[in-house]
Amino acid sequence: MTGDRKAELSAENISVSFAGLRALSNVTFAVHTGEIVGLIGPNGAGKTTMVNVLTGFQRPTDGRVLLNGTDITRYKADAVAKSGVARSFQAARMFNALSVAENVEVAALGHGAPRRQARARASEILEWIDFGGKAESPASELSYGDQRRLGIARALAGAPKFLLLDEPASGMNDAECDDLNAHIAEIPSRFNCGVLLIEHNMRVIMQACGRIHVLEGGRSLAEGTPDDVRTNPAVRAAYLGADQHPPKAT
Amino acid sequence: MLHVLQVILDAIALGSLYALVALAIGLVFGVMKLINFAQGDYITLGAYSLVVPSASITPPLLFGALPVPAMIFSVVITCVILALATERIAFRPLRNSSPATLLVASFAVSYFIQHVTMLVQTGRPKSVGIGSQLANAVEIAGLRMPGVQILTMGVTLALLIGLVLFLKKTPLGVQMRAAAENFEMARLLGIRADKVIALAFVISGGLAAAVSMLLVVQTGTLDLRMGLMPVVIAFFATVIGGIGSLSGAALGGFLVGFVSVLLQTYLPADLRPSRDAFVFGLVILTLLVRPQGLIVTSAAKERV
Amino acid sequence: MANLAATLRAAFVLAWPVLGLLLMMAAGVLIVSSFGSISLQRTLTEGLIKIVTVVGLYIFIGNSGVISFGQTAFMAVAAYASAWQTCCPGLKPITMHGLPEFLIRNSIPIIPAGLISILLSALVALIVGLVVMRLSGLAASIATLAVLFILNAAYSNWDSVTMGVSSIVGLPTYVTPWIAYSMAAGAMIVAYLFQISRFGLMLRATREDEVAARSVGLSVFWLRLIAFVLSGIVMGLAGVLHAHFLGTISIDTFFLNLTFITLAMLVVGGTRSLFGAVAGVFVVMTVIDVFRRVESGVDLWSFKLALPAGTQEVILAMVLLGVLIFRPNGLTGGRELTWPFTRSVTRSVDSMEKKRGHVGGKPAR
Numbered sequence: 056m057t058g059d060r061k062a063e064l065s066a067e068n069i070s071v072s073f074a075g076l077r078a079l080s081n082v083t084f085a086v087h088t089g090e091i092v093g094l095i096g097p098n099g100a101g102k103t104t105m106v107n108v109l110t111g112f113q114r115p116t117d118g119r120v121l122l123n124g125t126d127i128t129r130y131k132a133d134a135v136a137k138s139g140v141a142r143s144f145q146a147a148r149m150f151n152a153l154s155v156a157e158n159v160e161v162a163a164l165g166h167g168a169p170r171r172q173a174r175a176r177a178s179e180i181l182e183w184i185d186f187g188g189k190a191e192s193p194a195s196e197l198s199y200g201d202q203r204r205l206g207i208a209r210a211l212a213g214a215p216k217f218l219l220l221d222e223p224a225s226g227m228n229d230a231e232c233d234d235l236n237a238h239i240a241e242i243p244s245r246f247n248c249g250v251l252l253i254e255h256n257m258r259v260i261m262q263a264c265g266r267i268h269v270l271e272g273g274r275s276l277a278e279g280t281p282d283d284v285r286t287n288p289a290v291r292a293a294y295l296g297a298d299q300h301p302p303k304a305t
Numbered sequence: 306m307l308h309v310l311q312v313i314l315d316a317i318a319l320g321s322l323y324a325l326v327a328l329a330i331g332l333v334f335g336v337m338k339l340i341n342f343a344q345g346d347y348i349t350l351g352a353y354s355l356v357v358p359s360a361s362i363t364p365p366l367l368f369g370a371l372p373v374p375a376m377i378f379s380v381v382i383t384c385v386i387l388a389l390a391t392e393r394i395a396f397r398p399l400r401n402s403s404p405a406t407l408l409v410a411s412f413a414v415s416y417f418i419q420h421v422t423m424l425v426q427t428g429r430p431k432s433v434g435i436g437s438q439l440a441n442a443v444e445i446a447g448l449r450m451p452g453v454q455i456l457t458m459g460v461t462l463a464l465l466i467g468l469v470l471f472l473k474k475t476p477l478g479v480q481m482r483a484a485a486e487n488f489e490m491a492r493l494l495g496i497r498a499d500k501v502i503a504l505a506f507v508i509s510g511g512l513a514a515a516v517s518m519l520l521v522v523q524t525g526t527l528d529l530r531m532g533l534m535p536v537v538i539a540f541f542a543t544v545i546g547g548i549g550s551l552s553g554a555a556l557g558g559f560l561v562g563f564v565s566v567l568l569q570t571y572l573p574a575d576l577r578p579s580r581d582a583f584v585f586g587l588v589i590l591t592l593l594v595r596p597q598g599l600i601v602t603s604a605a606k607e608r609v
Numbered sequence: 610m611a612n613l614a615a616t617l618r619a620a621f622v623l624a625w626p627v628l629g630l631l632l633m634m635a636a637g638v639l640i641v642s643s644f645g646s647i648s649l650q651r652t653l654t655e656g657l658i659k660i661v662t663v664v665g666l667y668i669f670i671g672n673s674g675v676i677s678f679g680q681t682a683f684m685a686v687a688a689y690a691s692a693w694q695t696c697c698p699g700l701k702p703i704t705m706h707g708l709p710e711f712l713i714r715n716s717i718p719i720i721p722a723g724l725i726s727i728l729l730s731a732l733v734a735l736i737v738g739l740v741v742m743r744l745s746g747l748a749a750s751i752a753t754l755a756v757l758f759i760l761n762a763a764y765s766n767w768d769s770v771t772m773g774v775s776s777i778v779g780l781p782t783y784v785t786p787w788i789a790y791s792m793a794a795g796a797m798i799v800a801y802l803f804q805i806s807r808f809g810l811m812l813r814a815t816r817e818d819e820v821a822a823r824s825v826g827l828s829v830f831w832l833r834l835i836a837f838v839l840s841g842i843v844m845g846l847a848g849v850l851h852a853h854f855l856g857t858i859s860i861d862t863f864f865l866n867l868t869f870i871t872l873a874m875l876v877v878g879g880t881r882s883l884f885g886a887v888a889g890v891f892v893v894m895t896v897i898d899v900f901r902r903v904e905s906g907v908d909l910w911s912f913k914l915a916l917p918a919g920t921q922e923v924i925l926a927m928v929l930l931g932v933l934i935f936r937p938n939g940l941t942g943g944r945e946l947t948w949p950f951t952r953s954v955t956r957s958v959d960s961m962e963k964k965r966g967h968v969g970g971k972p973a974r
């Protein structure tokens with residue numbers, strides 16, 4: 056890793072237990088700017104817990120989270136966000152009474168942008184993700200798929216160095232997935248950040264990610280390119296054993 | 306030394322009384338996220354049911370004139386019916402509202418009951434002589450204790466133990482506790498919401514009845530605000546104990562009662578009237594140190 | 610030129626939610642102060658002071674979504690502070706001998722006294738807020754209730770300064786309908802400016818979803834604290850006005866009853882809009898006033914109808930419950946007053962202007 060000048064968000068030996076139950080044990084991996092890393096695993100593998108740890112919503116029992124070498128393990132969630140790690144949620148978690156534009160604007164304000172700049176930022180991002188016409192409607196009136204996309208737009212508002220997407224494609228149909236895919240693929244270069252993508256939909260994962268990290272039962276099972284992971288016997292066993300979303304060719 | 310022991314017994318008596326009220330609040334909160342301000346008015350109305358409704362300040366007895374078992378039964382039934390009625394009329398339609406809305410609603414219910422009572426009974430305190438023979442002191446092992454004190458301790462401890470056994474040992478109680486700690490999960494497991502919520506209100510009504518009779522025996526007066534202090538203290542108790550935790554609520558209630566007796570005894574005389582300010586100040590300090598309360602449940606943490 | 614006109618028009622539309630209310634209220638004050646009876650004028654002034662109070666509640670509760678029972682305590686702080694400075698010079702050495710020497714001997718002119726009082730309530734709100742705003746929503750609500758009880762217990766027993774539970778009588782009464790109106794206007798403008806400011810927007814985001822708000826870098830604590838202190842300032846103003854309208858204060862007037870009535874006003878109107886706060890005061894004041902009159906007896910055709918005292922409170926509780934059940938977002942549904950002649954061109958001028966709050970309250974988990 057030495058000599059790598061790229062920014063890096065890394066989890067080092069992260070363990071989390073809830074009331075004696077191990078949700079994560081000793082997980083280590085990293086994301087760099089400019090790449091999209093997939094985080095996959097059966098239900099209950101600890102993927103969302105990992106995102107919570109990385110974004111300050113969950114203190115790990117053990118281990119460290121480093122952002123470009125700075126230890127941010129004990130930062131509060133809002134401080135983590137301000138230092139450049141943004142996320143979306145599995146449930147959409149919109150600011151329902153606010154308009155679509157305000158949802159994004161307020162996120163830019165949260166990162167300290169002046170009002171005018173926040174507004175410009177919001178309309179720029181909304182345009183990119185094809186929301187232009189709906190900017191003034193209340194977020195609560197959006198379809199489920201649109202709410203998920205708004206979640207991504209909102210997370211991008213603060214110009215994060217790293218973006219953590221928690222199942223952004225859930226509940227989307229194939230056409231919506233493809234559109235989402237195209238947008239996610241653009242994020243690293245366009246917004247100059249690294250992406251960690253949690254997804255059950257293998258079609259999305261295999262297309263988007265350069266590297267995939269597999270969790271099972273709170274432990275790292277494998278890491279590698281999509282092809283490595285697809286052909287890895289341990290991964291196949293975990294998925295087929297659990298009888299869930301076996302990775303299939305796209 | 307003997308004096309210290311006496312103070313400790315006093316503190317235990319008051320502590321367990323508040324623990325009862327806090328448990329009632331905690332149970333109802335667990336099943337429907339309602340912090341029920343009207344719990345205090347169940348207590349007040351239970352006490353007023355002892356006398357014939359009138360404007361008189363020394364009214365004739367109603368339930369209070371019955372033999373003790375019948376009196377207890379009637380007051381309990383009154384409080385339970387009242388609790389169930391408020392649930393059915395006011396709280397059930399709001400079941401899916403936010404906790405803040407429910408809190409305001411219970412404020413309104415309380416205001417309603419209080420002023421209807423005032424319309425009938427007037428706002429003046431009344432005196433009622435029930436259990437005055439209990440005022441005589443009893444001497445046990447060198448400790449002179451008023452009979453009321455012994456009664457309070459006996460009843461509250463018995464109810465606390467009974468309730469704990471009910472919640473831990475009976476199938477219904479286990480369902481109740483499961484629902485109070487994680488309502489959604491309980492529903493998924495097939496526990497019926499209506500039944501569990503109704504049961505929580507029945508218990509809270511029953512506990513209110515017990516507290517109301519104990520208060521009347523202790524003070525010999527009826528007052529529209531007699532339920533206010535216990536219920537407010539129970540509020541703080543549930544927060545100190547950790548919102549959503551039943552054992553936390555009981556513990557919190559006990560601690561607040563215990564501490565207020567200690568303050569009442571050991572505070573300098575000129576500060577004693579402001580005892581409640583100190584008690585509540587301690588409540589806030591405790592929350593500063595432990596914002597989640599003494600016992601943190603998974604229900605208290607927002608799921609991400 | 611066209612550009613300037615468009616900007617002015619946009620500013621007008623943006624200001625309308627508060628401007629429109631102020632114009633309607635001004636018309637009301639003009640009519641009542643010219644033609645109304647003395648008792649109606651008093652009700653009007655009382656109502657305007659209630660608007661200051663409820664707008665104060667709204668600044669915090671409406672934007673943060675956290676119910677506070679403690680704001681009336683800040684009214685009491687300012688009301689007493691103003692009494693210490695302006696009241697009863699001859700009696701102070703006897704009745705309030707615990708005051709600082711300077712205050713016992715001197716009276717302070719009403720305007721600086723009012724400002725100092727408001728400053729004091731802001732300071733108390735800051736100290737309380739630093740502690741209480743660290744708690745989660747529901748725990749914070751209960752902690753604010755504790756604050757109300759603490760202040761009540763302290764002032765009830767701090768005899769040498771507050772005269773305990775007895776009333777302090779003889780404050781200068783200077784609050785006329787027009788003074789109350791201008792103060793209400795000031796409070797409403799402050800509330801509206803806050804609401805459309807970046808802090809207002811950020812605070813409403815925390816109200817909608819606290820977790821998501823933290824994930825975009827919003828500090829729930831600081832945002833709530835700002836609104837809490839601003840609310841404390843407006844509550845302080847309300848306390849000063851209350852004291853110098855009635856000319857007498859006692860600690861129990863700033864307790865649960867006032868808390869209940871003002872909270873009822875806000876909820877009945879709709880907690881999520883300034884329009885709701887003002888409309889709620891109007892509706893509830895009307896209900897209270899009508900039943901107050903009926904309680905004291907009215908002639909109805911041939912017989913005299915007089916409801917027993919206390920009916921008014923029972924009705925008020927029923928109104929509040931009814932609104933909670935049937936119109937959970939209040940009578941205004943959380944909408945602001947909107948300029949009715951807006952063309953679609955101006956629609957996008959400022960998103961602040963738009964209707965909001967049509968969504969139900971967050972469901973319980």
